[in-house]
Amino acid sequence: xxxxxxxxxxxxxxxxxxxxxxxxxxxxxxxxxxxxxxxxxxxxxxxxxxxxxxxxxxxxxxxxxxxxxxxxxxxxxxxxxxxxxxxxxxxxxxxxxxxxxxxxxxxxxxxxxxxxxxxxxxxxxxxxxxxxxxxxxxxxxxxxxxxxxxxxxxxxxxxxxxxxxxxxxxxxxxxxxxxxxxxxxxxxxxxxxxxxxxxxxxxxxxxxxxxxxxxxxxxxxxxxxxxxxxxxxxxxxxxxxxxxxxxxxxxxxxxxxxxxxxxxxxxxxxxxxxxxxxxxxxxxxxxxxxxxxxxxxxxxxxxxxxxxxxxxxxxxxxxxxxxxxxxxxxxxxxxxxxxxxxxxxxxxxxxxxxxxxxxxxxxxxxxxxxxxx
Numbered sequence: 001x002x003x004x005x006x007x008x009x010x011x012x013x014x015x016x017x018x019x020x021x022x023x024x025x026x027x028x029x030x031x032x033x034x035x036x037x038x039x040x041x042x043x044x045x046x047x048x049x050x051x052x053x054x055x056x057x058x059x060x061x062x063x064x065x066x067x068x069x070x071x072x073x074x075x076x077x078x079x080x081x082x083x084x085x086x087x088x089x090x091x092x093x094x095x096x097x098x099x100x101x102x103x104x105x106x107x108x109x110x111x112x113x114x115x116x117x118x119x120x121x122x123x124x125x126x127x128x129x130x131x132x133x134x135x136x137x138x139x140x141x142x143x144x145x146x147x148x149x150x151x152x153x154x155x156x157x158x159x160x161x162x163x164x165x166x167x168x169x170x171x172x173x174x175x176x177x178x179x180x181x182x183x184x185x186x187x188x189x190x191x192x193x194x195x196x197x198x199x200x201x202x203x204x205x206x207x208x209x210x211x212x213x214x215x216x217x218x219x220x221x222x223x224x225x226x227x228x229x230x231x232x233x234x235x236x237x238x239x240x241x242x243x244x245x246x247x248x249x250x251x252x253x254x255x256x257x258x259x260x261x262x263x264x265x266x267x268x269x270x271x272x273x274x275x276x277x278x279x280x281x282x283x284x285x286x287x288x289x290x291x292x293x294x295x296x297x298x299x300x301x302x303x304x305x306x307x308x309x310x311x312x313x314x315x316x317x318x319x320x321x322x323x324x325x326x327x328x329x330x331x332x333x334x335x336x337x338x339x340x341x342x343x344x345x346x347x348x349x350x351x352x353x354x355x356x357x358x359x360x361x362x363x364x365x366x367x368x369x370x371x372x373x
Contacts, residue, residue: 029041029073030056031075033051033052037051037052037055038055038056039051039052039055039056039057039058039059040052040056040057040058040059041058041059041073041074041075042058042059042061042070042073042074042075042076043058043061043073044070044071044072044073044074044099044100045063045064045069045070045099045100046061046062046063046064046070046074047061047062047064047070047074047076047077047078047079048060048061048074048075048076048077049061049062059075063099064079064099065079067081067082067097068080068081068082068099069082069097069098069099069100069101069102070099070100071100071101071102079099080102082097082102082103083097083102083103083105085103086103086105086119087105087119087120087122088105088119088120088121088122090107090122090123090124091105091106091107091119091122091124092105092106092107092108093105094106105119106141106142106143107122107124107142108124110126110127110140110163110164111124111125111126111127111142112124112125112126112127112140112141112142112143112144112145113142113143116142116143124142126163127140127145127146127163128145128163129146129161129162129163130146130148130158130161130162130163130165131148131161132158132159132160132161132184132185133150133151133157133158133183133184133185134148134149134150134151134158134167134184135148135149135151135156135158135162135165135166135167135168136148136162136163136164136165136166137149137166139164140163140164145163146163146164149167150184151167151184151185152167152184153182153183153184154170154181154182154183155169155170155182156168156169156170156184157170157182157183157184157185157186157187158184158185159185159186159187167184168187170182170187170188171187171188171190172188173188173190173191173192174190174192177190177191177192178190178191179191274328274331274365276361276362277358277362277365278324278327278328278331279320279324280354280357280358280361281323281327281342281346281354281358282320282321282323282324282327283320284351284354285323285346285349285351285354286319286320286323288349289319289322289323289326290309291349292345292346292349293305293308293309293323293326293327293330294306294309295345295348295349296327296330296341296342296345297330297333299341299344299345300330300333300341302330302333305326305330308326308329309322309326312325312326339365343355343358
């Protein structure tokens with residue numbers, strides 16, 4: 001009977017201990033209301049709205065809005081505001097503010113706070129690092145220096161002062177053919193040239209550097225080729241603008257002699273620079289050229305411009321050539337005031353840059369006041 005009671009006693013204790021621990025935890029995060037009812041506090045990341053409605057249940061809580069936080073169980077009526085920036089300009093952000101944690105700032109990697117208790121007047125100093133013959137076994141933080149340990153003679157070595165590198169393993173020479181043995185500050189020197197830890201470590205960086213340089217060279221070549229092509233294209237355009245361009249007649253003749261006479265007569269009628277001027281305009285108004293042509297004809301009281309446009313489209317010409325031929329037809333019918341009207345219509349259509357280029361390249365043809373543009 002005594003044995004039976006002992007077993008039951010241990011079983012009862014085994015069941016009661018977790019319940020007691022849970023009750024203690026719940027009590028630590030509870031509070032009493034004015035009416036004496038016990039409520040559970042709001043968890044981190046939330047703030048208190050009102051008391052619970054049933055004893056032993058959690059209070060009514062809401063999540064912290066953006067830019068605020070709460071890091072404890074609480075019954076605060078609002079969350080705390082996050083720091084807008086680090087306490088000092090010398091500190092870097094380690095953790096952004098979230099609902100349960102304020103912004104955390106510390107010294108940059110490789111540095112330590114002189115006074116960890118005063119971040120508002122923070123001063124960061126470089127790690128002292130591990131001396132020759134010692135390596136890092138625990139990386140440093142803004143709160144403490146790196147933890148160093150002496151390298152083991154004949155097994156590991158460290159040839160430099162460092163705040164982040166461990167001791168390196170000594171090179172094992174083939175057949176133990178050693179010229180100079182490994183110590184805590186220098187690697188083994190073998191009788192036959194063998195890849196050491198330094199050579200092996202350097203190979204990836206050499207490959208990366210070569211690939212990087214080849215990529216830069218390739219990009220430079222591509223840019224140079226595109227620049228050359230662009231210059232050739234611009235040179236070709238300039239030559240076309242400087243060369244008198246003759247119009248294409250809507251009624252083409254197979255007789256080349258008649259074509260040349262017609263072209264020469266029409267260019268003499270237009271004047272020396274109208275061909276290049278119209279060619280420049282035809283390249284810049286391709287987007288809404290029909291509206292521009294209609295406006296030009298309407299400005300000289302010619303309403304049947306759509307017929308002229310349709311004639312040029314029926315000739316299967318390129319877009320710019322259709323515009324050019326329409327401009328020739330327009331100039332023939334309004335030649336007495338062509339420059340003024342052309343500038344006016346292009347200005348109304350917001351082709352200000354085109355007008356400025358025309359005035360600069362063909363000053364003798366444009367005598368009106370530049371302020372109109």
